[in-house]
Amino acid sequence: MHLTPYEQSLLEGAEGPGVQRAMEIVVTLGRIYGAEDLVPVRHVQIAGVSYKNLGDAGVEFLHEWAEQGAKVRVPTTLNPAGMELERWEAMGIAPEFARPQLKVIEAFIRMGVHPTMSCTPYLFPEFAPRRGDHLAWAESSAVAWANSVVGAYTNREGGPGALAAAIVGRTARYGYHLDAQRRATHVIEITCPVRDIADFGALSYVVGRAVGDGVPYFADLGAWLPPLPADITLGGEAGDRLKTLGAGLAAYGAVALFHVAGYTPEARDLGEALTRPDARRIVIDSLASAYAVMDANPETTAIDLVTIGCPHASYSEIERVARRLQGQRLATRLWVTTSQIVRERAARDGWVSIIEAAGGEVVADTCAVVAPVRQLGIRRMATNAGKMACYAPMHSRVEMRYGDLDQCLEAALTGFWPEAPRPGGPSPTTDEGRW
Ligand code: F3S
Numbered sequence: 425m426h427l428t429p430y431e432q433s434l435l436e437g438a439e440g441p442g443v444q445r446a447m448e449i450v451v452t453l454g455r456i457y458g459a460e461d462l463v464p465v466r467h468v469q470i471a472g473v474s475y476k477n478l479g480d481a482g483v484e485f486l487h488e489w490a491e492q493g494a495k496v497r498v499p500t501t502l503n504p505a506g507m508e509l510e511r512w513e514a515m516g517i518a519p520e521f522a523r524p525q526l527k528v529i530e531a532f533i534r535m536g537v538h539p540t541m542s543c544t545p546y547l548f549p550e551f552a553p554r555r556g557d558h559l560a561w562a563e564s565s566a567v568a569w570a571n572s573v574v575g576a577y578t579n580r581e582g583g584p585g586a587l588a589a590a591i592v593g594r595t596a597r598y599g600y601h602l603d604a605q606r607r608a609t610h611v612i613e614i615t616c617p618v619r620d621i622a623d624f625g626a627l628s629y630v631v632g633r634a635v636g637d638g639v640p641y642f643a644d645l646g647a648w649l650p651p652l653p654a655d656i657t658l659g660g661e662a663g664d665r666l667k668t669l670g671a672g673l674a675a676y677g678a679v680a681l682f683h684v685a686g687y688t689p690e691a692r693d694l695g696e697a698l699t700r701p702d703a704r705r706i707v708i709d710s711l712a713s714a715y716a717v718m719d720a721n722p723e724t725t726a727i728d729l730v731t732i733g734c735p736h737a738s739y740s741e742i743e744r745v746a747r748r749l750q751g752q753r754l755a756t757r758l759w760v761t762t763s764q765i766v767r768e769r770a771a772r773d774g775w776v777s778i779i780e781a782a783g784g785e786v787v788a789d790t791c792a793v794v795a796p797v798r799q800l801g802i803r804r805m806a807t808n809a810g811k812m813a814c815y816a817p818m819h820s821r822v823e824m825r826y827g828d829l830d831q832c833l834e835a836a837l838t839g840f841w842p843e844a845p846r847p848g849g850p851s852p853t854t855d856e857g858r859w
Contacts, residue, residue: 425454425596426461434592442494446591453585454596463558463597467499468590469545470537471562472583474506474794475525476819483524486531489587494535496590501540501551502532503563504736504761506796508789509541515787516800537590541789542763544667544736546570547657555689558601560589564680565735565811568670571681573652573663575689577601580680600681606690608641608683608699610634615709618648622828624665625810626714628672634706637678641699646687659738667735672810718813721804721823728802730836731792731816732829733761734809739769742786746775748833749782755839757802758784761791784836793819806835 427435435451437444450462472478478486506525507517529539538551543563545551553559555575561567562581570576579599581589589595599605610631618627631640653660659667673679683691683698691698732745737760745760760779762770767788770776776786792805793815805816806825813826825831825841834842 440493442492446588449588457598459596459598462594465560465595466557467559468586469501469561469563470586471503473503476506483527490531490534494591496536497593500537500590501545503543504790504794505541506794542736549657560586560595562586564674565671567680568674572688573666609638610640611703611705612640612642613707620828621668622808624668625672626711628669628810629676629714632673632677639681641683643685645684659740671735675811675814719826724804724823725840727756727806727835728804729757730806730832731759734812737762742770742775746778750778752782754783754836758836759787761787764788806832808832
């Protein structure tokens, strides 16, 4: 792999052991993946921030790296932590969890990382990527957004790999940093309705399972997407659907890039030329199989926590929830999980106080997957977010109900899951038969 004289000097320890360790990680990853050189990155997003996932060994590892004088040299932001930093006591988090969690954040801050604690760096006006930017992002849902919706270039970095890239300001140039690797492996045709965020989550299940780590090209999904708002950091109906889709594709498959014909930047420019000659065709005529799996516990009716905002809620999602809850009173817990910055923006316009007046919480810095929700007594959860439906049963060992926003808010208002007929229809097919 070609390194510049400066990169070689970092590898040899010219800027201390912390930087040397980072360069070793970046170069090793580059060699493993056959990169020819390194590419400077404009922004890094670090995942693996919750003490729930890191444990004591992770806390020690981060402090040791900070101790070695490692500092990030490009803007770098953090994924959600296991609790809201300012309000953990009010959330009911035990000090035994809170103390090491705060130490994790302290280590990142010592290294110069912005403590944003959000999986949606693209909703931060200051950090939102632009088309053509090279990034080193570790949050899979954000990777899908950056590559697909923005047309930026990033692989899905691991936790230490992303931090190493931030410390040296570079990552190895392979995978989705190369145009040739961004062509579609599957063409997806959809003949059933894809009406709302929950349907986009269900679609992500079907497609994620079918394509694995491939690159889907949605031939006709644009029909179910209104235009993106001029200020994309607000989310909007289209942005909220696309972030749900990307998050679920990464969770149920390992998708880091998707294209929507006539809609996403590369698909707008290149059209079907973006698809590989050997791309497989998949026709989806029903989301029923997805709902049957994602709505995992149909026998569960009483709900302890309704959670909206996975990936972290945009301004428009908070507004949507507030409008539906105006003047009402909740019977069970509701978390709308988001970032501090989006909460402040929504609070200025009165949306947060409407949700709080109903008895709900707009929770920043965390989510129901990375927070220790079982310690908070939560066993039965409901959501309209595909990735949450995938991960919360595994990571937080909860029973899960999955449905649209109306069903979720109805559950929050009554404490019970309202039944609604699931979408019907046969299973998806490919040109090689049913799968
Ligand atoms: Fe974000 Fe938590 Fe979902 S980190 S993508 S809200 S699982």
